[in-house]
Amino acid sequence: MRTWKDICEDPTLRDLPYKIETNRYNQIVMSPASNWHGGYQSDIARKLAEMLPSGRVITECAVETSDGIKVPDVAWVSKERLAPHRRAFTMPISPEICVEVRSYSNSVVEMMGKMQLYFARGAEEVWFCDEDGKMTFYRHDVPEVTNSKLCPDFPVKFEW
Numbered sequence: 001m002r003t004w005k006d007i008c009e010d011p012t013l014r015d016l017p018y019k020i021e022t023n024r025y026n027q028i029v030m031s032p033a034s035n036w037h038g039g040y041q042s043d044i045a046r047k048l049a050e051m052l053p054s055g056r057v058i059t060e061c062a063v064e065t066s067d068g069i070k071v072p073d074v075a076w077v078s079k080e081r082l083a084p085h086r087r088a089f090t091m092p093i094s095p096e097i098c099v100e101v102r103s104y105s106n107s108v109v110e111m112m113g114k115m116q117l118y119f120a121r122g123a124e125e126v127w128f129c130d131e132d133g134k135m136t137f138y139r140h141d142v143p144e145v146t147n148s149k150l151c152p153d154f155p156v157k158f159e160w
């Protein structure tokens with residue numbers, strides 16, 4: 001069985017224009033990304049780094065879940081949580097904040113499933129950014145909320 005390290009080091013997968021994850025059977029799952037998707041991803045990462053400098057922002061952070069390796073588009077992790085996994089290829093625990101930028105290829109069911117997987121691995125919040133830049137915030141302890149508890153002044157909408 002291929003490990004995530006094997007997948008990351010595979011030269012045939014290196015330059016693909018897709019986000020790569022795995023499912024519970026260790027099969028590779030690829031999702032195409034567009035320029036606007038990458039634009040929102042960059043905007044969110046930059047804003048998180050600016051607003052929460054006490055932790056680390058990671059784009060494409062590989063998280064071990066019960067349904068394979070999932071890779072939130074943007075993640076924020078405290079230095080304490082990151083420290084034991086800094087050099088690892090994957091994290092066995094979710095970052096505190098996991099952000100998914102919804103692509104046209106993502107269904108609502110898929111996104112909600114990823115949210116549950118991140119929460120099951122210890123995420124405190126999961127955020128979604130839709131195709132129009134609107135942010136939706138979820139916390140592990142309550143349903144959808146109007147803003148983040150960890151970063152309350154984070155924008156609710158991005159223009160791109």
